[in-house]
Amino acid sequence: MTEAPDTTASDSQKAPVQYHWGETNGKRYKRGSRLPKKTGTPTPAAETPHVPWKWEEDGYTVIRGTARSAPGCHNVCGILSYVKDGKLVKVEGDPEDPYNQGRLCSRCLCIPDYVYSKDRLLHPMKRAREDRGKDKFVQITWDEAYDIIVHEFKKVADKYGVDKIAMCQGTGRDIHQVTRLNACMGSPNEGVPYFAGNSCYLPRIASMACMLGGSCVMDASQFLPKRYDDPRYTVPEYCIIWGHQPFYSNADGFYGHWILDLMKRGMKVAVVDPQLSWVAAKAGRDWLRVRPGGDGALAMAMLKVICDEQLYDKEFCDLWVYGLDALCERVKEYDLDDLCEKAWVDKEDVVRVARTYATSHPAAIQWGVALDQQTGGQQAAHAITAMWCITGNLDIPGGNVMADACWGIEQPNWVGTWGWDELMDDEEQSKRIGIDRYPMFAVGFKNMSSNATIEAWQRGEIPIHAAYIVTNNFLATMGAQAETQLEWYKQIDFIVVEDLFMTPTMMALADVVLPAATYEERDGFGGLNAYRISCINKAIEPVGDSKADNTIFLELGKRLTDAIKPENDDIAWPWDNVQEMWDYALEDGGFTWEELRDATWKYPEFQYRKYEKGLLRPDGKPGFRTETGRAEVYSMVFHHTMWSGLDPLPSYVEPVESPYSDPEDAKEYPYIVTSGARVPHFFHSEQRQIAKLRALHPDPLVYIHPDTAAKEGIEEGDWVWLENKHGKCKYKASFNDTYDPRVMQAEHGWWFPERTDEAEENTENEMDGLFGVFESNINNLVPFDAGVSGFGSNYKAMMCKIYKA
Amino acid sequence: MSAKGIFVDANWCTGCESCILACQQEHGYSEKEFGVKVFKLGPLHINDEEKHFEYDFLPAFTEWCDLCEERTAKGKKPTCVQHCQAQCLDWGPVEELAKKVTSRKQYLVGINE
Known part of the structure; x- marks a missing residue:
């Protein structure tokens, strides 16, 4: 029997910034954080093999590495690049890599075509603002490009304030250092301001953070280098795949075919999807053909069945969950027939799937972006997270496990706050767009609010006067009502677009174009997953004058800091080259970039049931990093921000503009x-x-x-x-x-x-x-x-x- | 010498089409040439009451497939077999592979007849 959690969690949001000196390769760097300095380094997983990263084979030089990024991707698959006479000939999956085990998707197999495409951007370019939308770009040098950007950003900072410079990103590229690029100048505004509702993963991550003090991911043994054969692992008996197409999307750092691996090993699936996908056909009667936008109703229906029938894990809830009784009261307010009718799913099917999930051990939920892309999605995510909490499938083998920054390395962390506290003061941080309007953005979540930005545009204000758009072609991808938004963005004084191809967004808006490089043309390391850190190894020289995103940030960051906030000169970008920057970023892991390259990938020792072992909270006590120290199905964060309309308990919110709301x-x-x-x-x-x-x-x-x-x-x-x-x-x-x-x-x-x-x-x-x-x-x-x-x-x-x- | 071929377990093919690209890249084919192509069957309504559908992806092999002679001579798997994300392909002597065929969703093609 384990000790119940202490209920006095420290509030990291209010803690003062603590500075300390770190040392990497004999160089000392000033670092700062509101979290206490971690002591000791995680234990590496004993099974991590030692494999060479480069060798000769039949006239080819073969370079072992990681495929991230560009092009965009959310995974860190192991790859072997075959190079002849300085030219990339083909890419294969690395059979020795536990991540993808030799497999590779069509996009990566096609990398040589992508690298050498005739359409690749080869040089920096500029264009007069009045020629936006017209093909009147002029080739320039990197120095000239940097000079223009620094000059124009300085002008905006002086005229409107530095917070009016926004770093605007997309998804899938290893560009999380971009948060340091705005922080070094003193601007807290970074995010996806054209993406209404920040509607990709962030709603789920933010919901989990408010409930659990961290986020969860389905356990497909990806934390363990021996994978399915590791004796600590258990194959889930049942998995609900919810709003997610794992085999084609590989979303959120989850290699989709792991689901298939588990199905071959006996895992049964339920699929919540309006589409009969291939995997939905495998689910048989447990395919729930939900109404698009009806996920919230379905989630509350399932939660109601589990609560009303007392199928939850009482002992687990007594020890680790906060709010079960309140939740059981809440679901009584709902009528099961009504919920199922709104979800367009037969009650019989809902009840069966809820019962099967609650009575299978372990059971997992693998969810997708569909939940983020409907009003009421945040509330649905709250309800679904509550399902794995109250059934005791939280942080156990084959359940949904707590996933902290890998090796404690903050730089590639999902929430992307590198440099936030050490480079900006409270006054600067307070100018983040939307933190007053939407309090979920204020609670440990550092993006600017897209909707607060959109509302400002709608009021006729100009919330952004300079934009640095990287990894994003928002006119084609995430920009709701993109034509309307284009008219807004045309009012922005100065716009940089950094990408690999001439996209519609670049053609429409760029004053300066920066050509980025692919993963084959650069060194780095794969972030954005909590399982392991792996090395990106340069196989070929960059095509044309293209440069790695990270190199651009380092070179430009130094100049921007010096021009706009010179008091950050010593601490913002003190590195002579990218490798030094990586060494610094990897410091918390206790190894250098070269040591990582020699190992190719490094798994830290993974622990299940971290809440029992004091591994989730800064004070080292058992429990979760929440106010009550428990997994809060009744969220105290939402409790304190109820004035905004947030609900501490799971609820069903019908989307706007639906057959029921309109x-x-x-x-x-x-x-x-x-x-x-x-x-x-x-x-x-x-x-x-x-x-x-x-x-x-x-x-x-x-x-x-x-x-x-x-x-x-x-x-x-x-x-x-x-x-x-x-x-x-x-x-x-x-x-x-x-x-x-x-x-x-x-x-x-x-x-x-x-x-x-x-x-x-x-x-x-x-x-x-x-x-x-x-x-x-x-x-x-x-x-x-x-x-x-x-x-x-x-x-x-x-x-x-x-x-x- | 016995004929060699490819075994397909279409119970698991997810239609990701990695095999097509793997083949094209290995052989330097254009977008109009491919040693393997994936066809979609269904979804067929076997029993609507039970939500029983037949919905499969079926890889078929063309005359451009040479069973990756060069790779296999070096002890490697054919590239489609290695890169198949569903790991639903295998290769070898057809007599050996034939033992694996136990359902209507599994089939065998002889390539080096």
Whole structure:
């Protein structure tokens, strides 16, 4: 029997910044943090093998490394790069790497085509502001590019304040040092300001952070280098795959085919998805064909079954969970029939899946972005997290486990706060957009709020006067109502875009273009997962003048600091080169970058049931890093911020603009369409210019029930318009009779890089040369509203009508 | 010498199409050439009441497939077999592989006849 947790957790938010000196390779660096300095280093996993990172083989030099990034990806697969005469010939999966075990997806296999694409950007460029949208770029040197950026950012800082400079990112590239780039100048504004509701993973992460003081991930043995064979691991008996297409998306640092590995080892699945995906077909009766936007109702229905039937783990809850009684009272307020009816799922199926989940040990939930892309998604995430807490599937083998920064290394951490406390004072930090409006952003979560930014634009204000857009093609990917947003962004005084190809966003908005390099052209290490740290090893010299994102940040960061906040000169970017920067970043792990390269990957010793062992809290006591020290299904963070409308307990919030919240509009827009139907060959808006990948999926598709199509006079392969009150877009119809006839799914991220003539000849009309980005753009239909939390807009639950184009 | 071939366990093929790209890259093929192609079967409504669907992805091999002679001569697996994310492909002498075929979703193609 384990001791119950202490209930006096220290509040790291209010702790003063503590500075200390770190030492790496004989150099001393000033560091600062509000968290206490960790003592000792984690124990490495004993099974970590020692493998060479470079060798000669049949006339090739083979370089072992990690595939992240560019291109965008959320994984850190082990790869072998085959190089001949300085040229990358092919890439293979590394059979010795426990992560992907020799496998590789189509995007990585195609890397040589990507690296040597004729469309790669080779040089920095500039363009006069009045020529935005027109192909009038002029090649410049890196020095000139840096000089312009420093000059323009300084101008904005002097005129409007440094907080009006925003670092705007996307997803999937190893660019988390960008938080240091804004912090070094004293601007707290970094995030995805065009992405309504910050609608990707952050709603779930923030919900988990408010409940658990950290976040959880499904345990597919990825923390253990021996993987499924490790005796400490248990294959889950049952797994609910919720709003997630694991095999094609590999989201959130989770290699999707681990799910398949577990199914081969006996794991049964339930699938919550409007689409009969391949894995949904494997779930049989446990495929729950949820209404897009109905996930919150379904989650509360399941939670109600578990609570009402007392299927929770009473002993576990008594020791480690806060709020079970309140939760049991809360679910009594709901009617099960009503919830199931709103979710469009049979009650019998809901009850069976809830019972099976609660009575299987261990059981896991692997969830996806669908939960982040609906108003009410944050509340649904709260309910689902409560499911694995109260059933005792929290931090156990084969359950959902607490995942802290790997090796205690903060730099690649998911919440991206590198430099936050040591480079900015309280006054500067207080100018983060949205922390007053949406309190969830104030509680340990350092992004700017997209919706607070959008609301400012809507009021006619200019919340951003300079933008550094890196890894993002938001006109094609995450920008809700992108045409409206383009008009807003055109008001920004100065815009840098850093990417690998001339994207529509770059063509529309960039004053300075910075060409980034792929993972084959740079050194680094793979972050964004909690399991292990692995080395990115440069295989070839960068193509053209392109540079690694991280190198650009280091070089530009020094200059920006010196020009805008010189008092940070000593501590912001003290490194002579990127390798020194890595050594510093890896310091908490107790090894240097070269030592990491020699090992290729390093797993720390992973511990289950960390709450029993005092491994989750800074004070070393058992329990969770929360106010009550317990896993809070009744969240004290939400309790203290109830004034904003946040609810301490799980709830069901119907999305805006749905058949239930807006029945009048439903008469004109009778269907529900989701965005982001996944294609294995594209990472969001990338890879459309890679011939082999595009050949496998040439057109933007909308998937529709043939009965609906017949009713609307549409035949398979027809081009159709999807439309609602926000806008319309054009897709090619693909039939599938397993959908609910009221539901359709459209792909996202579409633009047409082959329409270069349009762009190149376009020196007059700024809208004509944007590679057709607004044409097949499902985001035209997305409302901005993200509800009370500021997290989650309806990217996956838009009302619409459909007609032949 | 006995014929060699490829064994497909389509119970597990997820349609990720890694095999297609692996083959193209190994052989220097263009987007119009491929040693393997993946076809979709279904979803067929076997029993709607039970939500029983037949929904499969079926890799088929073309004349461009040479069973990765160069790789296998060096003791490596054919590239499609190695990179298959579902690990649902195998290769070897057809007599050996034939022993693995126990369901209608598993099949065998002889390539080096």
